[in-house]
Amino acid sequence: MIDIPITPDLVRGALELERTDHGLLPHRLPARARAQFPDAYLASVEAQPSGVRLAFRTRATVIELDVLPTKVIHPGFPEPEDGVYDLLVDGHLTGRSTATVTGTGTGRPVRERTARFTGAPTPERTTRFTGLPDREKDVEIWLPLREITELVALRADAPLTATSGGGRRVWLHHGSSISHGSAADGPSTTWPALAATRAGVELINLGLGGNALLDPFTARAMRETPADLVSVKIGINLVNHDLMRLRAFGPAVHGFLDTIREGHPGTPLLVVSPILCPFLEDTPGPIAPHFDGGRLTFRSVAVPQDGEDGRLTLTVIRDELTRLIAHRDDPNLHYLDGRALYGEADYAELPLPDELHPDPAGHRRIGERFAALAFGGHGPFTGTGDRKGAVDRDRALGR
Template identity: 70%
Template sequence: MDSPLGDPATTAWISTPVDARLLRGALEIERTARGVLPHRLPARARAQAPENLAMVEAQPSGVRLAFRTRATAVELDVLPTKIVYRGAPAPPEGRYDLLVDGCPAGRASASGGNVRIVDISTHSAVTRPGPAGTVRFAGLPDRDKDVEIWLPQAEITEVIALRTDAPVEAAPDRGRKVWLHHGSSISHGSGAAGPATTWPALAAARGGVELINLGFGGNALLDPFTARAMRDTPADLISVKIGINLVNTDLMRLRAFSPAVHGFLDTLREGHPTTPLVVVSPLLCPMQEDTPGPIVPDFDAPRLRFRTVGGPAGHSHGRLTLRVIRDELSRITARRAAEDPHLHYLDGRSLYGEADFAELPLPDELHPDAATHRRMGERFAAWAFGRGGPFAVPGS
């Protein structure tokens, strides 16, 4: 739903500095010459990250402005950096989702911005600078209310200024639990209609929790610096979705994978020894169920699609496929759960499996569409936050 723009020229605007009081879902906020840049990894982790991860962690999936106001009109000046992959169709404009008292109330885009052109094969990139833009929402109800503006999940977004036609204060702390989630591009929000409708955002809304989304497109790779960042982040609930990126990058063999999973979980437990922790295995992805990576984009298809070039599975050499990873994650979590009663395992095919693929196939053979994001969010919420679930309130 798009909000009417109103008449900005006749509005008496009040400017409010954007800082950590108003931003949720970021682990760190960088001060820039113009404003602030939310980050989903702290500086120490970013210093150790490769360039492609440094790019996606700055895409603010799950990051939102949250404030309380009586304002009926809101303007947000931003400098987006739009990511374009060389040879691929231009992506849709980034969406800003407006929520009022937790309910969808508008969606808008920002014009202008930088354009970062990435070679998907080499990960080299050049940036073409552009002007800042303004996102406007008008016609909000004339009463005190909680307002959230979710930033685009796949556009680096420098927030320059916030203007409203009534004073703003930071949204009150309502005592909601914090859910810290890490995953791949699907968790990041690839294919979702907007930032508030990625599957983690939808599940968080149903569970009544505050989301910190560390879904990093192409980069759920058991990186130690990501584990340390999660270890050091206060959280009441934690989940990690592991597997698809390790297969489609052909990054490691089974001999390295199993100790890496143990090491990642050990690091999380250093900071969160008894926090409910869910390990989620990969969703169904037919092209990589029994065929290892790597995968490559197919630009000769009518629309962007991915295909694997991994050849035969070669299980005797320990090459990873989704089926191998699910079996190993199930084994690892069962063994650890004997001493860690707060550790849980979820087979990703319960979120998206064979019947779902028949009804809602993956448009590019790898990523789900908006309807699938909604289905996954609903299913995860029912499993995790429902009666007896690992994230449920005790006694519910």
């Protein structure tokens, strides 16, 4: 086996790589953004590498990756299963594995301890893929979507070369836990990953579980990130946290979009409203977990009448987004009602297991529909493109 240095050009889908005592830790928000929020939960979520993958070309038939994972454990909730690694060969899912302990390990220190979660110490682990085709091929290893993962060492039985994405357009997406991939069965089968594969684009997934909250630091991170296509899925977390009232919502959306436009003035920009969530359609948050016979579900602690004082519901958010986007003077700004991705008929056929998040079949349906509505036909992301978005960004920043 050949020891392969893990260099930044091997890693795609991260906004920043932190050099640690053990290796490289991918981040989905840059250091400037991380310095501007006090929430330890967001600190754990942005470091969960949803959409982050190693990408290279090789004829190797055996590949090993050493990692140092940190599980995020919520008090009162079951401990999450071991993170899943997906192996794609020439764009096709070929293998799926977890990382196993291969030695005594040293155990990593606990990252945070708060009322909301604990970072569980774990020893160094190895994920191993064998039986790959003995020919030159493009290989991607997608990292676990809900497990903080430090990259320690990489080995293969043949040399490898980093790949750059082959000139494909870059799609930058921001959303909530559904975009992050909650309840998906693997990192390459979240709905954004599936849509990106179908459309043949490079994904940067800024889906942040519990934290799609119109934060200015997220908008600034998106402004600074080169992209040819940009989308933001807005609404569900604002209701879940009962974070703001209607008076604040509209200006916050305008500010978020204005900031993105500073770096992407002519880039196709798609705003997506929430998918159907029956218990929040006409009832505001906040929400709380509920266990019924061992089954975890979520429910609102409010009642519909509470929405009369300007508190947000999903219906209010969709109406306001429709009005707001129609009045912005922006020919490259588009709107998609999230119920076109998952609506009442879908809920009847594929109900939300916890009343909030779609299951793996739901992710597949949403990914297929997004690919068709955004990238197909006359969708806002249609066309092969000429990397205009990245050019626009550099021009706007004076480069």
